[in-house]
Amino acid sequence: MEKGKAMELSTLGLKDRAQWEAKGYQLPQFDRAAVTEATRENPCWIHFGAGNIFRAFQANVMQNILNRGEMETGLIVAEGFDYEIIEKMNRPHDDYSILVTLKADGSVEKTVVGSVVESCILDSENEGEYGRLKEIFCKQSLQMVSFTITEKGYGVFGAEEDFKNGPDRAKTYMGQVAGLLYRRFLAGRKPIAMVSMDNCSHNGDRLLEAMETFAGKWCENGLADRGFLEYVTDRSRVAFPWTMIDKITPRPGQDVLKILEEDGLTGMEPVVTAKNTYAAPFVNAEECEYLVIED
Numbered sequence: 001m002e003k004g005k006a007m008e009l010s011t012l013g014l015k016d017r018a019q020w021e022a023k024g025y026q027l028p029q030f031d032r033a034a035v036t037e038a039t040r041e042n043p044c045w046i047h048f049g050a051g052n053i054f055r056a057f058q059a060n061v062m063q064n065i066l067n068r069g070e071m072e073t074g075l076i077v078a079e080g081f082d083y084e085i086i087e088k089m090n091r092p093h094d095d096y097s098i099l100v101t102l103k104a105d106g107s108v109e110k111t112v113v114g115s116v117v118e119s120c121i122l123d124s125e126n127e128g129e130y131g132r133l134k135e136i137f138c139k140q141s142l143q144m145v146s147f148t149i150t151e152k153g154y155g156v157f158g159a160e161e162d163f164k165n166g167p168d169r170a171k172t173y174m175g176q177v178a179g180l181l182y183r184r185f186l187a188g189r190k191p192i193a194m195v196s197m198d199n200c201s202h203n204g205d206r207l208l209e210a211m212e213t214f215a216g217k218w219c220e221n222g223l224a225d226r227g228f229l230e231y232v233t234d235r236s237r238v239a240f241p242w243t244m245i246d247k248i249t250p251r252p253g254q255d256v257l258k259i260l261e262e263d264g265l266t267g268m269e270p271v272v273t274a275k276n277t278y279a280a281p282f283v284n285a286e287e288c289e290y291l292v293i294e295d
Helices: 017-022 032-041 052-067 084-093 127-137 160-165 173-186 203-220 227-232 254-263
Strands: 045-048 075-079 097-102 108-113 116-121 144-147 192-196 243-247 282-286 289-293
Touching (some): 032 116, 045 052, 052 075, 052 097, 052 108, 052 243, 052 289, 075 084, 084 097, 084 116, 097 254, 108 254, 116 127, 127 173, 160 203, 173 227, 192 203, 203 227, 254 282
Parallel strands (some): 045 075, 045 144, 075 116
Antiparallel strands (some): 097 108
C-alpha cells in the first residue's frame, strides 16, 4: 500500500489540519496557544503519572471539556518515576499524543489529543524542574492534583532519609509530593483536592496516610511548621476523595502502529526506557471507561 505524505505529530506538523482530517483524525477544537498561556498562568489541574491510562483517559476527558468550551485551561502532567517518558515522548511532540480507540465493531477512532499543554519532571535534585512544580503548587487557581502512579507508588517504605532531610530535599515519590504540598501550605494554606485515580482499595486514604506520615515526621523533627499536619488533615482545606476507575489500555500495539504509519505518520515507533517502560507517542484503548469520584 502506498503511504501518504509524511505527517509529524507536533505543533508545526498539525498546522495543515486538512491533511490530518482527510486521514480521519479528530483534532482539538480549541485555541491551544491560548489554553497553554492560560494554563501556565492559572493552572487548575495537574496529574502525576504520564503513562498510558492517563493519555487514554484523563487527557481525553479534558480534551472533550475544552472542545465544548467549558474550561479555559488544560492539563499539566508530571512524571516522577520514569523521566524518559517526558523527555522522549511528551516534549519532542509538544505534549501532543494520539489516542486510537478500538471499537466493539472492529473499527478504530483516531484522535489527536492536545489537552496536555505542559509536562514536568518530579525531581527535587533538578532545581529548574522542581522549582516549576513548586510554582504550580503555590498558585491559587490550582484545584486538583490527581495520580495514576500504581498502588505501590503510595508507599513510604525507605523514606527514613526524607524524614530527616525535610520537605525540600525529599527523594521518594510521596516525599516529593508532600514537599510540594508543604509549599502550598506556606503560600497561604490554599485549598486543594488530592485525588488518587489508581484502581486500588481505599485509594484516597492511601494517599492521605502518605501525606500525613510525612507531615507528622517533619513536624516532629522540627523541619516543618507545626500547622502543616493540621492543614493536611483538615478536610475543608485538603480533600482526599476515594475514586473508582476502569479503562482497558494495553501497551501500544504493532497493529495500531501500522495503521498510523500507513497514514503517513513518522516518529511513532515505541521505545523501551531504561526503567523498562514501553512508551509511544500514541496509545490504544478500548472504548468502555468509567471514573467515579467521591463528593
